[in-house]
Amino acid sequence: xxxxxxxxxxxxxxxxxxxxxxxxxxxxxxxxxxxxxxxxxxxxxxxxxxxxxxxxxxxxxxxxxxxxxxxxxxxxxxxxxxxxxxxxxxxxxxxxxxxxxxxxxxxxxxxx
Amino acid sequence: xxxxxxxxxxxxxxxxxxxxxxxxxxxxxxxxxxxxxxxxxxxxxxxxxxxxxxxxxxxxxxxxxxxxxxxxxxxxxxxxxxxxxxxxxxxxxxxxxxxxxxxxxxxxxxxxxxxxxxxxxxxxxxxxxxxxxxxxxxxxxxxxxxxxxxxxxxxxxxxxxxxxxxxxxxxxxxxxxxxxxx
Numbered sequence: 269x270x271x272x273x274x275x276x277x278x279x280x281x282x283x284x285x286x287x288x289x290x291x292x293x294x295x296x297x298x299x300x301x302x303x304x305x306x307x308x309x310x311x312x313x314x315x316x317x318x319x320x321x322x323x324x325x326x327x328x329x330x331x332x333x334x335x336x337x338x339x340x341x342x343x344x345x346x347x348x349x350x351x352x353x354x355x356x357x358x359x360x361x362x363x364x365x366x367x368x369x370x371x372x373x374x375x376x377x378x379x380x
Numbered sequence: 381x382x383x384x385x386x387x388x389x390x391x392x393x394x395x396x397x398x399x400x401x402x403x404x405x406x407x408x409x410x411x412x413x414x415x416x417x418x419x420x421x422x423x424x425x426x427x428x429x430x431x432x433x434x435x436x437x438x439x440x441x442x443x444x445x446x447x448x449x450x451x452x453x454x455x456x457x458x459x460x461x462x463x464x465x466x467x468x469x470x471x472x473x474x475x476x477x478x479x480x481x482x483x484x485x486x487x488x489x490x491x492x493x494x495x496x497x498x499x500x501x502x503x504x505x506x507x508x509x510x511x512x513x514x515x516x517x518x519x520x521x522x523x524x525x526x527x528x529x530x531x532x533x534x535x536x537x538x539x540x541x542x543x544x545x546x547x548x549x550x551x552x553x554x555x556x557x558x559x560x561x562x
Contacts, residue, residue, distance in 0.1 A: 298469040298479050302461060308468060341522050357491035358453055359522070359541040365460030366518075366525040369467060 275329055282326035285333045289314050290322070305336040305368060337364055390416070398422060400478055402429040404499040409439050414474045414503075439500060443513050446505060446527050449540045454496040455505055456526040456539075458484040459516060462506060477503055 269277070292300035293315040301311055317325070325332060337343070345360035394415040401411055402425060411422045426434045446455045462480035465471060471479065481502050488495050497505075505527070508514040516525040517534035521542035528534055 296479070298465050298471055298476070299483065301468050302464055302483055339523070354492045355541060355544070358457060358487070358493055359524070361487045361491065362453070362457050362460060362526070362541070363522060363524040365457060365464060366516075366523070369460050369463035369525070 278329065278331055279326050282328060282332045283322065286314065286317070286322045286326055290317060302365075302368065337367065339363065339367065395425070397474065397478075398425055399429055401474075401499065402426050404478065404481060406503070407439060407500045408434045410500055410503050439504065441504075443508055443529065445501070446508070446514060447529070449545060450496050451501075452527055452540055454484070454488065454493075455501075456516065456524070457487060458497055458502050459505060459509065459527060460525060461487075462502075473506070477506055 289300070289304055289306070289311075292303055293311050297311065297315070300306075301308065304311070306314070342360050342363050345356045345363070348356045394417050398411050398415050398417060401414065408419075408422060408426065411417070411426075412419060415422070417425070423434070445451055458480060461483045462476060465476045465480050466473070469476065477499075481497075481499050484497065484502070485495055505514065512530055514527055515530045517528045517532070517537045518525055519539035519542055520536055521538050524539060524541075526537070526539045528537065
């Protein structure tokens with residue numbers, strides 16, 4: 269891939285990502301935060317971008333999205349070809365969601 | 381006048397919420413506790429949405445169900461999603477439950493698992509957490525958070541997925557599915 273083509277691919281990926289993120293945020297902010305793994309502040313910024321702004325941001329030589337999880341256990345589960353595909357899938361989902369929630373084993377209730 | 385207008389608004393929100401809950405399979409007790417609509421209206425709504433009368437009888441009240449292997453996996457996934465929504469958004473509790481339940485169902489489906497947790501169970505689970513009867517403990521092996529009884533000793537807790545019992549998930553229904561697939 270030459271440099272020109274690479275930049276075009278990055279722009280394409282940025283554009284697709286930003287448009288999807290914005291659509292999700294505008295449809296249901298709470299769900300979008302879970303799906304995208306963004307902070308509320310960033311979600312608000314992306315939700316309010318104009319098309320011109322999105323185009324401008326997308327035209328960068330850097331990708332605007334990155335991997336959300338750097339936990340080796342999660343990657344092992346996601347890439348495992350073990351006998352129980354379903355089980356490793358749901359195990360990974362629990363680990364990813366637990367990390368998002370930052371869930372310490374609180375002794376008391378969730379709400380309040 | 382304003383008070384009345386407000387109550388009309390609140391009522392329409394309640395109706396919308398009730399319809400959403402009925403569509404997701406909530407039992408009448410959930411609707412009664414989460415909306416201010418009368419029992420009669422809820423019954424009528426239920427029949428309109430589901431085309432049949434709601435099931436009668438009491439809700440399951442035991443925390444033990446959440447400790448068995450398959451339900452524990454599903455409950456832990458649901459509660460992790462719920463916690464995230466509860467922490468990061470300003471949603472009212474029932475709306476957070478509804479959204480977390482939808483996301484849980486999606487995840488289960490994407491992984492080819494049956495929906496073990498019903499909305500009523502999920503709602504119950506959050507109640508048990510609020511009442512301090514259930515909580516989560518981190519697995520010492522994978523670091524994920526899993527549903528446990530509040531006063532259980534969890535210093536060296538290992539989850540049911542890191543240490544799978546040999547017959548884990550082999551319910552009669554699962555065996556039947558396997559036989560059909562073979």
